[in-house]
Amino acid sequence: MSDILVVGSLAYDTISTPSGKAPRTLGGSANYFSLAASLFAPVKVVGVVGEDYESKDLEMLKTRNVDVTGLKTVKGKTFHWEGAYDGDMNEAKTLATELNVFADFNPELPASYQDAQYVFLANIDPALQLRVLEQVKRPKLVGADTMNFWISSKRDTLVKVLGKIDALLINEGEAEMLTGASNAIAASDALIKMGPKAVVVKRGEYGFVLRTQEGYFILPAFPVATVVDPTGAGDTFAGAFFGTLARSNRGLDLASLKEACVNGCLLASFTVQGFGVSALRDLTMVGVEKRAVEFNTVTSRA
Amino acid sequence: MSDILVVGSLAYDTISTPSGKAPRTLGGSANYFSLAASLFAPVKVVGVVGEDYESKDLEMLKTRNVDVTGLKTVKGKTFHWEGAYDGDMNEAKTLATELNVFADFNPELPASYQDAQYVFLANIDPALQLRVLEQVKRPKLVGADTMNFWISSKRDTLVKVLGKIDALLINEGEAEMLTGASNAIAASDALIKMGPKAVVVKRGEYGFVLRTQEGYFILPAFPVATVVDPTGAGDTFAGAFFGTLARSNRGLDLASLKEACVNGCLLASFTVQGFGVSALRDLTMVGVEKRAVEFNTVTSRA
Numbered sequence: 001m002s003d004i005l006v007v008g009s010l011a012y013d014t015i016s017t018p019s020g021k022a023p024r025t026l027g028g029s030a031n032y033f034s035l036a037a038s039l040f041a042p043v044k045v046v047g048v049v050g051e052d053y054e055s056k057d058l059e060m061l062k063t064r065n066v067d068v069t070g071l072k073t074v075k076g077k078t079f080h081w082e083g084a085y086d087g088d089m090n091e092a093k094t095l096a097t098e099l100n101v102f103a104d105f106n107p108e109l110p111a112s113y114q115d116a117q118y119v120f121l122a123n124i125d126p127a128l129q130l131r132v133l134e135q136v137k138r139p140k141l142v143g144a145d146t147m148n149f150w151i152s153s154k155r156d157t158l159v160k161v162l163g164k165i166d167a168l169l170i171n172e173g174e175a176e177m178l179t180g181a182s183n184a185i186a187a188s189d190a191l192i193k194m195g196p197k198a199v200v201v202k203r204g205e206y207g208f209v210l211r212t213q214e215g216y217f218i219l220p221a222f223p224v225a226t227v228v229d230p231t232g233a234g235d236t237f238a239g240a241f242f243g244t245l246a247r248s249n250r251g252l253d254l255a256s257l258k259e260a261c262v263n264g265c266l267l268a269s270f271t272v273q274g275f276g277v278s279a280l281r282d283l284t285m286v287g288v289e290k291r292a293v294e295f296n297t298v299t300s301r302a
Numbered sequence: 303m304s305d306i307l308v309v310g311s312l313a314y315d316t317i318s319t320p321s322g323k324a325p326r327t328l329g330g331s332a333n334y335f336s337l338a339a340s341l342f343a344p345v346k347v348v349g350v351v352g353e354d355y356e357s358k359d360l361e362m363l364k365t366r367n368v369d370v371t372g373l374k375t376v377k378g379k380t381f382h383w384e385g386a387y388d389g390d391m392n393e394a395k396t397l398a399t400e401l402n403v404f405a406d407f408n409p410e411l412p413a414s415y416q417d418a419q420y421v422f423l424a425n426i427d428p429a430l431q432l433r434v435l436e437q438v439k440r441p442k443l444v445g446a447d448t449m450n451f452w453i454s455s456k457r458d459t460l461v462k463v464l465g466k467i468d469a470l471l472i473n474e475g476e477a478e479m480l481t482g483a484s485n486a487i488a489a490s491d492a493l494i495k496m497g498p499k500a501v502v503v504k505r506g507e508y509g510f511v512l513r514t515q516e517g518y519f520i521l522p523a524f525p526v527a528t529v530v531d532p533t534g535a536g537d538t539f540a541g542a543f544f545g546t547l548a549r550s551n552r553g554l555d556l557a558s559l560k561e562a563c564v565n566g567c568l569l570a571s572f573t574v575q576g577f578g579v580s581a582l583r584d585l586t587m588v589g590v591e592k593r594a595v596e597f598n599t600v601t602s603r604a
Contacts (some may be wrong), residue, residue: 182389183507220520220522226488
């Protein structure tokens with residue numbers, strides 16, 4: 001088992017969905033990722049929060065085996081995002097983005113983080129993703145996510161990142177935007193030629209496409225009839241994916257990658273059943289293992 | 303092995319996609335269904351065409367083991383649909399619908415059809431679907447499809463049909479429209495309570511959800527990087543699904559249903575690789591079996 005280093009956002013989100021409204025609920029890619037990954041392997045987090053960040057939210061990470069040495073509290077307010085989902089639960093409508101202290105985020109790794117073997121660069125400015133890579137010594141496996149904003153505003157830097165990572169995890173819409181392809185299959189075919197040895201195109205309620213040099217591994221999502229809040233499902237997938245790889249510590253071998261994707265689906269299916277991190281925070285491996293059996297039944301041909 | 307009876311449309315379609323334009327190419331639900339189903343079991347087709355229907359298109363069905371005794375040629379022109387797919391290959395924009403001889407279609411079953419054991423009511427007026435059911439004696443298994451037009455204009459009649467069939471095959475968007483559910487899982491949960499013992503929600507490029515009283519069986523679609531023309535993929539799925547059930551002739555047992563869905567995916571993946579019925583027409587079981595091995599690899603966790 002190896003440690004995982006994650007760099008990303010910690011936020012308070014105000015989220016409206018057909019199930020209700022959650023004001024200032026804990027969110028941010030690094031929180032979802034850390035909660036998911038820490039069920040499988042120890043996690044070290046790098047990020048920034050404001051003075052309003054509640055100590056109980058920090059404590060919660062610590063009780064889950066997450067090292068918060070790299071988490072800086074600075075003068076100002078924590079990143080706040082406000083979004084709403086209407087009929088289409090696959091895409092949020094952003095109502096407000098208050099970057100606050102996240103606007104000047106410049107990730108600095110504590111010395112104790114620099115030997116990290118598994119490094120995940122959540123969705124932040126690709127220039128900052130590169131800066132993190134300069135600070136780690138010899139990572140065994142580097143993964144990254146990105147989003148439409150960076151694809152349109154910093155494409156060249158993002159392409160540089162793709163050349164330096166082992167695994168890319170990316171939403172379907174953004175994979176198509178980045179490659180010009182019109183579906184997840186063609187997009188994954190294009191992305192695998194841009195550097196990463198493994199590409200996971202996340203399809204939301206439809207599951208994922210894993211593309212390696214050898215071919216595809218594709219599964220649907222675990223079936224959830226009532227999606228309360230899809231926010232963070234992709235970051236949860238990434239956390240479980242990386243956690244599984246760090247736990248098995250066999251690099252990108254196909255069996256590990258498949259297990260990582262299955263665990264990504266499983267944990268994401270919990271995340272969407274509550275607002276913010278609520279369902280993920282209360283999750284135990286017992287709950288995951290029970291759902292793993294169901295998921296296997298649902299997708300088994302036998 | 304049992305015979306299959308299918309009632310549906312035979313048409314010439316004019317289709318534009320990013321891959322090009324096909325003017326007056328052979329189409330219609332009964333054609334796609336018959337070509338797919340006849341790879342597995344003998345098919346009897348009921349439908350109507352105009353004087354312009356080419357004899358080679360009739361001959362083509364005959365060479366594929368399709369009984370066309372129930373196909374009437376009447377004065378007038380064959381049903382013609384014109385549609386275009388832009389970026390979103392999951393939904394066609396209808397440019398023109400000329401019902402022509404299909405407007406007065408009133409399915410009459412030849413005596414030789416009335417003992418059919420497997421009956422599929424493709425997407426036609428639910429009142430006509432009921433009229434077909436009155437003319438078959440004791441079918442072992444009845445399936446149906448429908449579309450948004452009938453859901454909004456003849457909902458009550460459609461609900462009556464649902465009470466009389468064993469298997470419903472329906473598009474995701476239409477399943478949601480019919481049930482008010484916001485995703486395929488919840489829609490299948492609602493539909494299984496409306497009569498059918500098996501519900502297949504077709505998700506296009508994302509595969510399907512099979513819902514039975516016992517639970518779900520869910521797989522992604524077979525990966526196709528270049529979709530030339532998605533028209534008829536759902537009817538192809540239904541044909542392969544019904545063909546597989548008629549071939550095994552064990553009713554709705556779970557193993558048969560799963561095999562039927564897998565074959566539905568496989569055959570649909572060929573259909574989308576050519577305009578109209580072109581790819582499906584040239585397909586042999588050797589081609590299907592080769593792709594079956596690939597599909598198993600793509601979705602296998604081992």
